[in-house]
Amino acid sequence: MTDNRMYFANDEDAARQATYAAARDTFEFFWRELSWEYRRIVPGLEMAAVKLPFATDASAIDAPSHEHMWIFDVQFDGEQVSGSLLNDPEWFAGLTAGNAVSAPITDLEDWMYVVDGQVYGGLFGKLFGSKPAQVAATEQAPSEREHPMSENMGAKFDEGLRDQPDMVHFRDGAGWTPLQRDAAAGNDQPVSLLRKHGADASLRTPSGKTALDLARQMQWPRSVQLLEGDH
Structure with missing residues (x-):
């Protein structure tokens, strides 16, 4: 039984890492959408955010190695993704929702935006049981x-x-x-x-x-x- 649990954990971690890689590989589509959102007088997106990992204090009892948090008001400078925390973190006493944070683009774990109730992106949620993200069908890349x-x-x-x-x-x-x-x-x-x-x-x-x-x-x-x- 222990061996089976280990295999399941390894499989889940591999799948998680694959979704992180897919999010980074498709980030350009999120950023293109935001480039037009920031031009609009009337916002067209109901929500737009990225998920980033932040290393926790190793001395905290029962703390995970990283806390994974959604960021809104996203900016990208070609190297770093930055924005504001969507929620209060659980493992960071000095951070609250709305605080400015940033991380290298290589740390990106997920992205999503919502238009007229339709979710684009959200690859991690799609993998682990949330409502699947919608993808527009097309014959063109x-x-x-x-x-x-x-x-x-x-x-x-x-x-x-x-x-x-x-x-x-x-x-x-x-x-x-x-x-x-x-x-x-x-x-x-x-x-x-x-x-x-x-x-x-x-x-x-x-x-x-x-x-x-x-x-x-x-x-x-x-x-x-x-x-x-x-x-």
């Missing part, structure tokens, strides 16, 4: 599809860049350009239009990444193709 807002706003985006040409060269509070933001999110039409209006693809983020580096990292083939034409 997800990374090769344009986000609907990217398709629909092309003309308006083009007009905005003509009317406000300085926006092409703008750097936000984190030191990122619009081209870098859209390349990381796989927003192909904005990437193409920003280049058309003179966005400098050689500029780097504070961590040293170009727009092409970000598109490659996030595995957006069309954005990579558009930016490789600059080299």
Whole structure:
């Protein structure tokens, strides 16, 4: 019986690690959705969060090695995922819901967002018995599809860049350009239009990444193709 329990535990841990890897492999779709959510005047997502692990105090009695917590108001700088705790942690006396936290993208365990009651992502819950996440059916690879807002706003985006040409060269509070933001999110039409209006693809983020580096990292083939034409 002990051997059987050990095998089940090992199988469960392997499955858990596989879901963590799948979440990291598909994070780009979550980030693309958030890139458009942050542009909206009226929010379109009912919820968007990622799950990150945090090492607990080893001296705490009965404490697990890590506490796994959901984070909202998610930001991503190409290296770190950051945001605010959704709930009060059980094993961290100094942290409460709403506190700012961050972790390397390599620590990401899960992500999910909700639109009109439909859940996208949530791979861990799908594996361990929660309501399965929904996935849109398509014959085209997800990374090769344009986000609907990217398709629909092309003309308006083009007009905005003509009317406000300085926006092409703008750097936000984190030191990122619009081209870098859209390349990381796989927003192909904005990437193409920003280049058309003179966005400098050689500029780097504070961590040293170009727009092409970000598109490659996030595995957006069309954005990579558009930016490789600059080299």
